[in-house]
Amino acid sequence: MKLRDSGMPTEAYWETLFDVPLILDQLGVDSMLRDVVELGCGHGTFTLPVARRITGSLTSVDIEPPMVERTLERATAAGLQNLHCQVCDVMTDGFGVEPSSQDAVLFFNILHCEEPVALLREAARVVRPGGWVLVIHWRYDPTTPRGPMMEIRPRPEKIVEWAGQAGGLELSGNVIDLPPWHYGLRFRKVVAAKL
Secondary structure, eight states: OOOOOSOOOOHHHHTTSOOHHHHHHHHTOSTTOOSEEEEOOTTSTTHHHHHHHOSSOEEEEESOHHHHHHHHHHHHHHTOOSEEEEEOOHHHHOOSSOTTOEEEEEEESOTTSSOHHHHHHHHHHHEEEEEEEEEEEEOSOTTSSSOSOTTTOOOHHHHHHHHHHHSSEEEOSSOEEETTTEEEEEEEEOOOOOO
16 A cells, blocks of 8 residues: 655755754764565665665665665666665565564654554554654654655654554653654664564
8 A cells, every 4th residue: 555645856956855964963864774674665765775874774764666676776886785675565564574683773754644553553563662662753843845744744652552552662962853854763672572
């Protein structure tokens, strides 16, 4: 199922909207992470920098074949060998990785979807105990240059509520300010319960 979105702008414009190094630094995406899974590779804006920072494999899935093709094209040009990028419908097929196998799951600008609790539940299933579910989203502010309609744009406290409903995830620290347009949340998997 295609997730509701706010439309994907051109690659050149999209990449002006993020301070990618700052975001990854603030979320703790670094060489301490081994295997990571990402929902929505898009143009590869975060995918390529994440793959460079981690020490294992990055599995990135997107429902849009052109996004996967572009990300793979960029990864090949960059000489990245630890990226596995594929077309996948996570809502019906999951991430395609083993339970409790990932150090982190990345949800960047995606939790305005129709079933955020289901996505967070799948993240809790695949991340190892003590691992991370890392989230960024557009601020709840109509002056942001992009982002979903305000009616479906989640505030941080709503995402925290959804994570609680998903089970096994606990907020670590406070909401992270990610200028100019985003906020971040770090959830730790606290139990090895069957999800």
